[in-house]
Amino acid sequence: MDMIKSLFISASGLKAQNGRMRVIAENIANADSTAKEPGGEPYRRKIPTFQSHFDRELGAEVVELGRISEDRSAFEERYMPGHPAANAQGYVLEPNVNTLIxxxxMREAQRSYEANLNVIESTRRMLQRTIDILRG
Structure with a gap:
């Protein structure tokens, strides 16, 4: 039964990291998304969080994607007087997304996803070997 628990725990990690990667991908896709009207706010970076809870049926702690909050850091201003979103002074607010971060x-989320996938694969191999031993 403990092997089955490890499968479910790792699967919850896969699902959480998948959600995290979706949020990060949205941030990257909107890294240059400015406001549609002058003086409006551009895209605001989203920050995924995780939460764990005890799954009574499984009898173990599992993780899931928690609340997705907005990064409240300041927007950068760039002087672009011809831009449709430029204010009266010619400045455009740019999203608070740093593509390097x-x-x-994303790299960290991918590594965590791969680690959970490796646990699932190892567990699957152990279960298969157990079945092979019992058969033979």
């Missing part, structure tokens, strides 16, 4: 976060 997002790329690093």
């Amino acid at each position: 997002e790329t690093t976060d």
